[in-house]
Amino acid sequence: MTPSTPATAATAPAPPANRATSGDVARVSRARRRERSRAIVVTAGLAAAVTAVLLAALAVGDFRIGIPDLLARLVGQQVGELQPRIDYVLFDLRLPRAVTGLLVGVAFGLAGSLFQRLLRNPLASPDVLGISAGASAAAVLAIVAFGASGFAVSAGAFTGAVAASALIYALAWQRGISGYRLVLIGIGVNAALLSAVSFLMTRADMTDAQQALLWRTGSLYDSSWDEVAALLGCLVVLVPTALLLARALPRLQLGDDSARGLGLPVERTRLALLLVATGLIGVGTAAAGPVAFVAFLSGPIASRLLGGARPGTVPAALVGALVTLSSDFVAQHLFGDQQFPVGVVTGAVGAPYLLWLLAKSNRAGRGE
Amino acid sequence: MRKPLGIGACLAVAAVLSLAVGTKDIPVTTVFDALTAFDPGQVDHLIVTERRVPRTLAGLLVGAALGLAGTLIQGVTRNPLADPGIFGVNAGAALFVVVGIAVFGVTSLTGYVWFGFAGAATASAVVYVIGSLGRGGASPLKLALTGAALTAALSSLQSAVLLTDPATHDRFRFWQVGTLAGRDPEIVEQALPFLAAGIVGALLLGKVLNGLSLGDDVARSFGQNTTTDRVCCGLAVVVLAGAATALAGPITFLGLAVPHLARMVAGPDYRRILPLSMLIGPVLLVLADVLGRVVARPGEVQAGVVTALLGAPVLVVLVRRRKLARL
Numbered sequence: 001m002t003p004s005t006p007a008t009a010a011t012a013p014a015p016p017a018n019r020a021t022s023g024d025v026a027r028v029s030r031a032r033r034r035e036r037s038r039a040i041v042v043t044a045g046l047a048a049a050v051t052a053v054l055l056a057a058l059a060v061g062d063f064r065i066g067i068p069d070l071l072a073r074l075v076g077q078q079v080g081e082l083q084p085r086i087d088y089v090l091f092d093l094r095l096p097r098a099v100t101g102l103l104v105g106v107a108f109g110l111a112g113s114l115f116q117r118l119l120r121n122p123l124a125s126p127d128v129l130g131i132s133a134g135a136s137a138a139a140v141l142a143i144v145a146f147g148a149s150g151f152a153v154s155a156g157a158f159t160g161a162v163a164a165s166a167l168i169y170a171l172a173w174q175r176g177i178s179g180y181r182l183v184l185i186g187i188g189v190n191a192a193l194l195s196a197v198s199f200l201m202t203r204a205d206m207t208d209a210q211q212a213l214l215w216r217t218g219s220l221y222d223s224s225w226d227e228v229a230a231l232l233g234c235l236v237v238l239v240p241t242a243l244l245l246a247r248a249l250p251r252l253q254l255g256d257d258s259a260r261g262l263g264l265p266v267e268r269t270r271l272a273l274l275l276v277a278t279g280l281i282g283v284g285t286a287a288a289g290p291v292a293f294v295a296f297l298s299g300p301i302a303s304r305l306l307g308g309a310r311p312g313t314v315p316a317a318l319v320g321a322l323v324t325l326s327s328d329f330v331a332q333h334l335f336g337d338q339q340f341p342v343g344v345v346t347g348a349v350g351a352p353y354l355l356w357l358l359a360k361s362n363r364a365g366r367g368e
Numbered sequence: 369m370r371k372p373l374g375i376g377a378c379l380a381v382a383a384v385l386s387l388a389v390g391t392k393d394i395p396v397t398t399v400f401d402a403l404t405a406f407d408p409g410q411v412d413h414l415i416v417t418e419r420r421v422p423r424t425l426a427g428l429l430v431g432a433a434l435g436l437a438g439t440l441i442q443g444v445t446r447n448p449l450a451d452p453g454i455f456g457v458n459a460g461a462a463l464f465v466v467v468g469i470a471v472f473g474v475t476s477l478t479g480y481v482w483f484g485f486a487g488a489a490t491a492s493a494v495v496y497v498i499g500s501l502g503r504g505g506a507s508p509l510k511l512a513l514t515g516a517a518l519t520a521a522l523s524s525l526q527s528a529v530l531l532t533d534p535a536t537h538d539r540f541r542f543w544q545v546g547t548l549a550g551r552d553p554e555i556v557e558q559a560l561p562f563l564a565a566g567i568v569g570a571l572l573l574g575k576v577l578n579g580l581s582l583g584d585d586v587a588r589s590f591g592q593n594t595t596t597d598r599v600c601c602g603l604a605v606v607v608l609a610g611a612a613t614a615l616a617g618p619i620t621f622l623g624l625a626v627p628h629l630a631r632m633v634a635g636p637d638y639r640r641i642l643p644l645s646m647l648i649g650p651v652l653l654v655l656a657d658v659l660g661r662v663v664a665r666p667g668e669v670q671a672g673v674v675t676a677l678l679g680a681p682v683l684v685v686l687v688r689r690r691k692l693a694r695l
Contacts, residue, residue, distance in 0.1 A: 195673050196677070343524065355498070
């Protein structure tokens with residue numbers, strides 16, 4: 001619905017019989033306008049916050065870069081005799097890490113909110129459904145059994161996420177997919193895969209085991225421009241597709257029958273959405289490991305910020321980026337000499353929130 | 369009477385296999401010699417008495433405990449998908465063991481027992497309380513999601529500790545996997561009082577579960593106090609699952625599968641399901657352990673891994689079956 005339609009209806013001289021209706025229309029249109037302007041404000045605010053944290057991540061560290069110098073170098077201006085050092089720290093160390101964090105956060109936030117809305121359950125995030133566990137199992141297998149590192153681990157993680165997701169979908173298929181079956185089977189697959197991971201961990205030597213644990217926690221430690229390029233290449237395809245497909249979500253959320261009545265090819269849309277969401281998780285996990293709870297947190301935080309009935313996809317992606325970047329900032333700088341991988345901070349923040357959400361959604365009767 | 373006898377025979381076969389099969393296969397006759405006419409000079413006899421008897425005993429006890437715990441938890445929640453492992457009990461025990469190793473410097477299995485026990489108890493209480501909030505009580509989906517979510521939450525706390533402390537991680541990863549190997553008689557003894565109390569208590573709860581399975585209203589009309597009943601069952605589950613996890617580490621899916629098998633054999637009467645679960649649990653666990661020793665020779669796959677990989681398909685079948693949520 002375009003904003004002009006209700007507005008003209010409200011201002012046009014209405015026949016007396018319709019006066020009450022036109023007042024209602026005006027109220028609805030006001031509410032919609034309020035909702036829309038709140039969405040714009042929230043999105044803009046989130047974008048600003050992401051930019052701020054991004055700049056902080058680039059500026060702060062053992063070698064501080066002043067904001068004027070930082071901005072000047074980012075747009076390619078000369079900054080004097082410190083330039084070689086600034087360039088090295090900025091372009092070789094901090095920028096790839098920050099950009100990876102940004103992109104991974106976008107991927108996880110988007111994918112998480114797609115899963116949650118698709119399965120109509122705020123707890124149904126890839127952390128719980130066995131998709132992250134699939135990525136972990138494959139990556140740990142690559143590290144422990146084949147001594148892999150770098151790209152091979154990433155490729156393994158992506159394959160694992162996609163394979164786990166395909167397995168869950170195939171097992172849950174029974175003349176169509178029900179969210180109930182998908183979630184429960186996902187939980188079963190999750191448990192089996194985690195047990196496979198612990199088996200692999202006993203087969204590893206100490207160093208590999210520690211490396212595998214680090215990977216499983218999720219970190220941005222070895223981000224490079226190559227990785228950023230690969231990530232960006234995938235996201236350029238996946239993110240617009242996801243945003244496009246997400247437009248069907250409100251109809252899908254009405255229930256299968258109503259959605260079908262509205263002319264939506266239900267199974268095909270759902271499969272496409274699951275594919276895109278899995279792709280996003282796979283790509284993000286390949287780059288940084290399964291950063292705990294980012295996918296889980298972003299959707300609920302975004303809809304809380306938006307306040308209205310419609311949860312936004314873009315805000316969820318931005319929340320994902322914000323959570324990842326600020327958690328990495330905290331993990332890097334706020335523990336003194338001890339540096340943690342980003343997954344430890346997102347886990348520590350996410351866990352209490354998760355428990356609170358569990359208690360709350362169960363009490364409201366929505367956890368069923 | 370024939371069916372329990374048949375299962376008893378299976379149990380005996382499983383136990384003998386567990387004594388005979390391993391990295392070094394020992395003939396059954398030698399196994400009997402070792403048990404009846406022990407000769408300390410013979411290596412085979414020593415293997416049987418020192419290694420395999422404690423291991424088999426541990427398997428029997430843990431299997432009985434998990435089988436009963438699964439039946440109780442399914443009966444009391446009227447939830448066919450309930451399993452101590454899926455409910456986050458393992459993750460709770462794991463986190464407490466990590467803390468035990470890292471903070472309190474515990475190094476032996478005997479020390480892990482108490483931490484595992486406390487963690488399992490805490491986690492199952494949390495999951496049950498959170499999962500049964502709200503409308504509809506403890507529904508299968510709510511409990512399973514709560515358990516899975518709590519597992520995710522606890523394991524990320526756990527990795528925060530482990531990442532800063534590689535030595536702890538090195539110890540912990542061998543506990544984490546769930547195995548019957550290397551359980552000294554001493555540890556079995558330590559867990560025995562808890563297991564015995566839990567098993568006896570669970571066996572007495574058959575009538576209570578029968579009442580609860582008719583629904584709270586009917587149970588109350590029989591004069592049952594449903595709250596007390598639930599608390600008793602919950603206590604038994606915590607003691608059984610906690611002691612079993614403390615003894616063997618996390619073992620998933622056994623508690624899920626056993627009650628279904630027992631119900632298939634015994635019908636709907638919990639006074640018969642419970643003793644059968646106590647027999648079927650050890651059969652499955654000991655066989656899983658034997659299987660794990662055979663498939664990857666000369667190494668072995670831990671029993672916890674075998675039950676998880678074989679048990680996940682059971683869950684899938686149960687979920688796909690129609691009218692699942694009625695128990």
